[in-house]
Amino acid sequence: MKKKSVFSWCLGLLLASFVGFGLFASSEVYAQTTTPVKARSSVSLSPSPSPSPTAEPTIAPKVDITQKTQEVVGPLEKIINEQTLGPVWPKNPLKYAIRAAVEAGVPANTIVFLLLLPFIAAVIAATRHLVGLRGFGIFLPAALAVTFVAIGPVIGILLFLVIITTSIVFRFITRKLKIKFQYLPRMAFLLLFVVLGVLGVLFLAPLVHQPDLANVSIFPVLVLVLLAEDFSRVQLGKSAKTAINLTTETLILALLSYLFLTLKPLQEYALLNPEIFLLAVAVGDFLMGKYVGLRLMEYMRFRKLITSK
Amino acid sequence: MKASTILGLNARATLFSYRYNTARGRSVAASKLRTKKCFKKAGIPIPAIYAKFVRSEDVYAFNWDGLPESFALKPSKGLGGEGIIVVKKRDKNLGTWITTNKNKVTVDDLKLHTMDILEGAYSMGNVPDAAYIEEYVGRHSAFRKYAFRGTPDIRVIVFNKVPVMAMLRLPTKESGGRANLHQGAVGVGIDIATGITIRAIWHDEVIRFKPETKRKLHGIKIPGWTNILEIAVRAQEASGLGYVGVDIVLHPERGPMVLEINSQPGLSIQMANGVGLKKRLEKVEDLEIRDAEHGVKVAKALFASVFSSRVKAEEGIKTIDVFQEITIKTGDGRRVKSAAKIDTGAWRTSIDKNLAKSLGLLDENNILWRKKVKSSLGEENRLVINLTMWIGGRKVTTPASVAKRLSLKFPVIIGRKCLKGMVVNPVVDLEEKKRLMEKTYN
Numbered sequence: 146m147k148k149k150s151v152f153s154w155c156l157g158l159l160l161a162s163f164v165g166f167g168l169f170a171s172s173e174v175y176a177q178t179t180t181p182v183k184a185r186s187s188v189s190l191s192p193s194p195s196p197s198p199t200a201e202p203t204i205a206p207k208v209d210i211t212q213k214t215q216e217v218v219g220p221l222e223k224i225i226n227e228q229t230l231g232p233v234w235p236k237n238p239l240k241y242a243i244r245a246a247v248e249a250g251v252p253a254n255t256i257v258f259l260l261l262l263p264f265i266a267a268v269i270a271a272t273r274h275l276v277g278l279r280g281f282g283i284f285l286p287a288a289l290a291v292t293f294v295a296i297g298p299v300i301g302i303l304l305f306l307v308i309i310t311t312s313i314v315f316r317f318i319t320r321k322l323k324i325k326f327q328y329l330p331r332m333a334f335l336l337l338f339v340v341l342g343v344l345g346v347l348f349l350a351p352l353v354h355q356p357d358l359a360n361v362s363i364f365p366v367l368v369l370v371l372l373a374e375d376f377s378r379v380q381l382g383k384s385a386k387t388a389i390n391l392t393t394e395t396l397i398l399a400l401l402s403y404l405f406l407t408l409k410p411l412q413e414y415a416l417l418n419p420e421i422f423l424l425a426v427a428v429g430d431f432l433m434g435k436y437v438g439l440r441l442m443e444y445m446r447f448r449k450l451i452t453s454k
Numbered sequence: 455m456k457a458s459t460i461l462g463l464n465a466r467a468t469l470f471s472y473r474y475n476t477a478r479g480r481s482v483a484a485s486k487l488r489t490k491k492c493f494k495k496a497g498i499p500i501p502a503i504y505a506k507f508v509r510s511e512d513v514y515a516f517n518w519d520g521l522p523e524s525f526a527l528k529p530s531k532g533l534g535g536e537g538i539i540v541v542k543k544r545d546k547n548l549g550t551w552i553t554t555n556k557n558k559v560t561v562d563d564l565k566l567h568t569m570d571i572l573e574g575a576y577s578m579g580n581v582p583d584a585a586y587i588e589e590y591v592g593r594h595s596a597f598r599k600y601a602f603r604g605t606p607d608i609r610v611i612v613f614n615k616v617p618v619m620a621m622l623r624l625p626t627k628e629s630g631g632r633a634n635l636h637q638g639a640v641g642v643g644i645d646i647a648t649g650i651t652i653r654a655i656w657h658d659e660v661i662r663f664k665p666e667t668k669r670k671l672h673g674i675k676i677p678g679w680t681n682i683l684e685i686a687v688r689a690q691e692a693s694g695l696g697y698v699g700v701d702i703v704l705h706p707e708r709g710p711m712v713l714e715i716n717s718q719p720g721l722s723i724q725m726a727n728g729v730g731l732k733k734r735l736e737k738v739e740d741l742e743i744r745d746a747e748h749g750v751k752v753a754k755a756l757f758a759s760v761f762s763s764r765v766k767a768e769e770g771i772k773t774i775d776v777f778q779e780i781t782i783k784t785g786d787g788r789r790v791k792s793a794a795k796i797d798t799g800a801w802r803t804s805i806d807k808n809l810a811k812s813l814g815l816l817d818e819n820n821i822l823w824r825k826k827v828k829s830s831l832g833e834e835n836r837l838v839i840n841l842t843m844w845i846g847g848r849k850v851t852t853p854a855s856v857a858k859r860l861s862l863k864f865p866v867i868i869g870r871k872c873l874k875g876m877v878v879n880p881v882v883d884l885e886e887k888k889r890l891m892e893k894t895y896n
Contacts, residue, residue: 274464277463327566327569327570327573327575328570328573328574328575328580329573436464437462437464437465437468437469438457438458438462438464438465439457439460439462439464439465440462440463440464443460443462443463443721444457446658447457447460447724447725449660449725450455450460450724450725450728450730451455451456451457451460452455453455453728
């Protein structure tokens with residue numbers, strides 16, 4: 146219960162932050178035709194409370210935006226404007242609503258991510274329900290995917306690995322030194338170490354001159370840190386092997402979701418046909434819920450039983 | 455085997471666990487302390503509880519030095535056997551014990567562990583939990599040679615008051631004395647009808663011998679089998695769960711006791727038995743079962759393992775005639791001869807109502823279930839009874855349907871189900887047929 150609410154809260158915050166800086170940034174983001182990843186990171190600085198090593202990028206996009214919002218329109222907004230619409234009912238209510246919202250200044254990519262989120266959830270549910278990958282629930286991979294969008298998959302995975310390594314090393318050390326803490330102090334200690342690890346990565350920024358690294362904002366990092374808690378909980382409860390397997394599966398799911406989130410044709414389709422898109426996702430969810438057959442991995446597990454006799 | 459006979463996670467949740475398990479039942483199963491309370495009330499045997507810890511004050515107030523030689527410290531909502539400390543004997547030093555894994559634990563260790571449990575280190579979602587200390591149940595002599603250190607238990611899956619499948623779980627070196635399959639314990643499938651083990655799995659692979667030894671794992675006879683099954687069914691009835699896995703340990707002196715119940719029992723039991731669970735569950739889904747005794751009877755009739763026919767195959771193939779004299783076991787245990795016809799077009803054996811009645815087979819205790827049959831004469835309610843008979847000297851126990859066969863020449867028709875390990879000689883000996891028809895039986 147608690148875990149879920151924390152993640153949904155985080156997800157909400159993430160999306161809110163998208164709305165926040167998306168307002169200023171979206172036009173610039175797509176005008177550059179770079180991946181949204183890079184663009185996102187270049188702007189994520191402005192609302193983030195984390196200390197910014199350089200001051201220039203914060204100012205630059207702001208200046209750009211104030212100048213260009215009127216003339217230059219982002220590709221997603223452009224697509225919306227190019228679409229010719231029939232009567233509102235019965236097929237186009239969402240299209241009109243989206244168009245009105247975008248005209249009022251709601252960034253199109255916020256709407257796109259919101260539309261894609263149920264789809265991502267369905268994909269993650271399918272990998273669990275039809276394929277049999279486990280992962281850490283449904284919120285974590287989704288949140289991780291959004292994190293990857295925000296700070297880029299490379300930095301995302303790097304931070305993720307740093308966090309996992311820290312929690313493994315922490316466990317190893319406490320075991321070697323025979324330090325016996327109760328659960329909550331132990332977790333608090335672990336989070337301290339994880340934060341040190343993340344700080345260590347951020348302190349590398351002046352050395353490697355990677356703008357992606359320098360522009361990491363707090364919310365994606367927060368999601369990653371929460372993942373460390375989940376990871377070490379599994380690690381404490383079960384074996385390290387199970388924890389690593391689960392984490393790998395979560396990572397695969399998150400990367401898959403990330404690919405879907407950033408897939409241009411999918412984004413455009415969702416934006417231009419929101420009614421059909423959402424209905425298709427709903428139908429997919431319903432059919433999946435009705436499926437009571439074996440999962441793909443169960444076919445593998447029970448294959449000897451199935452082939453016998 | 456068809457894939458549709460196997461129970462997967464999706465079907466377990468949607469078709470059985472969610473549908474037949476009440477919220478109350480699930481919460482009873484999730485907390486071992488509530489399970490125990492519930493079973494104590496229902497008079498189901500459980501290991502004795504020495505102490506309960508709900509708040510941290512309880513931990514300090516408890517007299518730890520007064521604990522007996524052997525005991526088990528467990529979390530109430532632990533998952534997969536985690537967080538359990540089993541102490542087997544006292545160390546030379548006061549306030550120190552030796553666990554089943556030969557580690558030393560002190561009172562301080564136990565206190566810290568209990569505090570961990572209360573904080574929720576072993577519960578699902580890390581919600582605060584309770585801890586308890588219960589009596590240590592040692593190994594029953596029947597399993598002494600098969601288990602490594604820990605106590606083996608018997609997992610019985612009960613659905614709709616019928617024990618559907620069972621498995622003996624043997625701790626190994628790898629599982630550290632715990633009887634959970636995913637921790638490396640060995641699962642041994644058990645024939646429901648006889649309580650004899652069939653085959654074993656380890657890490658989802660079929661094995662013949664106990665790991666690192668040459669000790670056969672099939673053919674182990676579980677003592678007091680019928681009693682174990684009946685206790686499992688009674689546990690299911692008391693728990694409020696329709697579909698449940700009941701874990702039973704055999705106390706060396708006091709016999710079977712229920713350790714815990716599981717509202718979503720694992721699926722590896724299918725590998726251990728080499729049989730799909732879904733088909734079995736569907737078979738008993740609509741039956742009306744009166745009580746534990748009845749449920750066990752139905753299970754034994756329905757789920758007798760194929761291996762009993764393998765035994766027959768070793769005896770050799772028996773040739774029988776189309777018209778055959780058989781011996782039927784009556785309600786009071788006598789053996790009575792009767793004429794029978796082998797009908798390979800029928801699946802189940804059927805017996806004439808009058809004959810069944812005169813043999814005392816229609817006693818309520820012997821009726822397995824009733825089923826509605828539609829025929830040209832309209833709908834009729836047919837009984838299915840438990841029938842034990844000897845065909846050509848071979849003992850067969852089977853469910854048999856009861857029919858009014860007044861107009862027919864033979865009061866018993868033997869179906870294919872009872873003919874495993876036999877062949878039917880198609881040549882009809884008319885003399886013999888006539889002799890059988892004219893002979894009167896009593």
